[in-house]
Amino acid sequence: MSYDLKLKEMNDSKKQNIDEVVLMKGNEAIAHAAVRCGCDGYFGYPITPQSEIMETLMELEPWNTTGMVVLQVESETSSINMVYGAAGCGKKSMTSSSSPGVSLMQEGISYIACGELPCLIVNVMRGGPGLGTIQPSQADYFQSVKGGGHGDYKLITLAPASVQEMADFTVLGFDLAFKYNTPALLLADGVIGQMMEKVVLPPFQPRLTDEEIAKRSPWATVGKPATRKPNIITTLSLEAEEMETINLRLQAKYREIEKNEVLFEEYDCEDAEYLVVAFGTSARVSQKAVEMARAEGIKAGLLRPITLYPFPTNAISNYADKVKGILTVEMSAGQMVEDVRLAVNGRVPVEFYGRLGGIVPSPDEVLNALKTKLV
Amino acid sequence: MKEEIIIAGFGGQGVLSMGKILAYSGLMQGQEVSWMPSYGPEQRGGTANVTVILSDERISSPVLNSYDTAIVLNQPSLDKFESKVKPGGTLIFDSNGFHRFPTRTDINIYQIDAIEYAYANDTTKTFNMIILGGLLKVRPIVLIENVLKGLKKSLPERHHHLIPMNEKAIQTGMELIKKLN
Numbered sequence: 096m097s098y099d100l101k102l103k104e105m106n107d108s109k110k111q112n113i114d115e116v117v118l119m120k121g122n123e124a125i126a127h128a129a130v131r132c133g134c135d136g137y138f139g140y141p142i143t144p145q146s147e148i149m150e151t152l153m154e155l156e157p158w159n160t161t162g163m164v165v166l167q168v169e170s171e172t173s174s175i176n177m178v179y180g181a182a183g184c185g186k187k188s189m190t191s192s193s194s195p196g197v198s199l200m201q202e203g204i205s206y207i208a209c210g211e212l213p214c215l216i217v218n219v220m221r222g223g224p225g226l227g228t229i230q231p232s233q234a235d236y237f238q239s240v241k242g243g244g245h246g247d248y249k250l251i252t253l254a255p256a257s258v259q260e261m262a263d264f265t266v267l268g269f270d271l272a273f274k275y276n277t278p279a280l281l282l283a284d285g286v287i288g289q290m291m292e293k294v295v296l297p298p299f300q301p302r303l304t305d306e307e308i309a310k311r312s313p314w315a316t317v318g319k320p321a322t323r324k325p326n327i328i329t330t331l332s333l334e335a336e337e338m339e340t341i342n343l344r345l346q347a348k349y350r351e352i353e354k355n356e357v358l359f360e361e362y363d364c365e366d367a368e369y370l371v372v373a374f375g376t377s378a379r380v381s382q383k384a385v386e387m388a389r390a391e392g393i394k395a396g397l398l399r400p401i402t403l404y405p406f407p408t409n410a411i412s413n414y415a416d417k418v419k420g421i422l423t424v425e426m427s428a429g430q431m432v433e434d435v436r437l438a439v440n441g442r443v444p445v446e447f448y449g450r451l452g453g454i455v456p457s458p459d460e461v462l463n464a465l466k467t468k469l470v
Numbered sequence: 471m472k473e474e475i476i477i478a479g480f481g482g483q484g485v486l487s488m489g490k491i492l493a494y495s496g497l498m499q500g501q502e503v504s505w506m507p508s509y510g511p512e513q514r515g516g517t518a519n520v521t522v523i524l525s526d527e528r529i530s531s532p533v534l535n536s537y538d539t540a541i542v543l544n545q546p547s548l549d550k551f552e553s554k555v556k557p558g559g560t561l562i563f564d565s566n567g568f569h570r571f572p573t574r575t576d577i578n579i580y581q582i583d584a585i586e587y588a589y590a591n592d593t594t595k596t597f598n599m600i601i602l603g604g605l606l607k608v609r610p611i612v613l614i615e616n617v618l619k620g621l622k623k624s625l626p627e628r629h630h631h632l633i634p635m636n637e638k639a640i641q642t643g644m645e646l647i648k649k650l651n
Binding site for chain 2 (some may be wrong): 116117118143144228230285286288291292293376379380382383384386450454457458459460
């Protein structure tokens with residue numbers, strides 16, 4: 096499925112009424128969208144380049160309007176575990192951070208995935224490894240889609256490439272998390288977080304009442320009535336057979352997600368002889384490189400994975416017989432390129448171009464890489 | 471129409487706000503806009519810059535390697551961005567504190583000594599709007615009425631009484647700017 100109908104509908108239904116169009120940073124858009132989609136709680140610890148998410152929430156004071164809780168906690172370990180607790184109660188809860196902070200959360204994320212609890216985690220990536228730099232990066236791809244924490248789990252991973260998508264994917268991330276009872280990750284980078292673009296914010300949805308939560312999420316620990324057994328959320332099963340059963344259930348869920356939820360966008364791909372694959376900011380830069388290539392008569396196209404997990408493997412695989420070569424562009428040493436290579440399985444050359452440690456490649460560089468490596 | 475602009479200067483000069491006002495003005499005339507700041511450590515007392523793109527079509531990359539127009543408000547910014555103006559493009563600078571002036575001959579170079587004017591006339595708070603006025607004189611990419619509409623939309627209501635002061639600063643900038651080549 097190409098750019099999903101659901102997203103199309105979201106975009107079409109937006110009247111481009113100038114009064115509804117606002118200019119804001121990607122980080123601010125996440126905060127507004129969270130309040131509007133009926134989020135119950137945000138728990139976070141500030142870190143550049145995403146501090147505006149909590150700052151905006153604090154300015155909006157949603158505890159006075161929707162009743163949403165916004166809490167600055169003492170560390171990322173606390174924030175993810177507060178999300179774990181809130182999610183266990185069936186609440187729509189989220190946290191946000193940037194790369195080093197998200198590393199701290201990995202244990203909790205693994206627990207939430209095993210506990211089969213819905214929540215939204217936002218990672219506005221910055222350069223690493225280590226404390227790194229505050230400039231934009233995409234080097235947390237492996238951590239995000241290959242399981243940064245322990246055990247066999249997957250995170251639904253959405254990669255926005257615009258401020259509008261920061262708002263839309265906050266809503267979509269929660270929707271998918273609750274559809275599958277699994278954590279969703281919104282994987283952005285410093286550029287998308289810090290830049291301002293036009294955005295139409297999603298409509299207001301009320302927060303669910305406790306009764307509505309108990310009905311929607313019968314597993315939630317909301318207080319036991321006499322009519323049912325206690326709901327217990329745990330990730331510990333000392334019997335290996337029991338743990339294998341849990342794992343098989345998780346895997347079955349991941350196969351469903353892989354079947355139903357793949358999202359990607361194609362640009363100038365119909366007659367493309369060379370395919371560029373990039374997500375997030377790299378996709379924006381690569382789109383310009385594709386425009387420049389076309390102006391020079393090079394038939395290039397761009398495929399932008401929107402869900403990094405589930406990865407658009409089939410969509411990329413289909414190009415193996417159509418194009419002469421594929422260039423993957425990332426702000427990393429080359430991580431997603433491995434999944435692109437797996438998708439085409441040696442049927443077409445896959446080259447890589449990337450910048451590291453917080454440097455954003457320029458459209459010129461990408462065009463040059465396309466020419467020297469493939470054309 | 472598509473205009474790719476870099477505005478660069480010292481942190482605190484209002485570089486980012488000026489870019490924001492420009493972006494809002496584009497928004498008010500129905501254009502696609504992007505505003506991408508340098509948010510690195512250089513902001514703290516060093517150089518700050520912002521890339522603003524106004525376009526009639528969907529904007530691909532918010533990050534650019536060359537610009538139609540560069541506005542440079544200190545020496546390091548001139549040194550960094552003079553070479554990145556597209557041939558035939560526009561460079562606007564405030565010469566305050568400069569020891570090296572622009573040397574390119576294939577671009578249009580304008581000088582606007584807004585810092586000196588703002589200090590002499592006690593209008594330092596609207597300094598960046600003087601620069602914006604200069605830009606709009608030589609590159610009329612947005613209508614002044616849309617700048618004012620943009621200000622109205624972006625400023626909280628309690629600051630709306632400052633809009634006429636900003637309008638005056640734009641007029642001043644239009645008078646101050648002069649072509650060098």
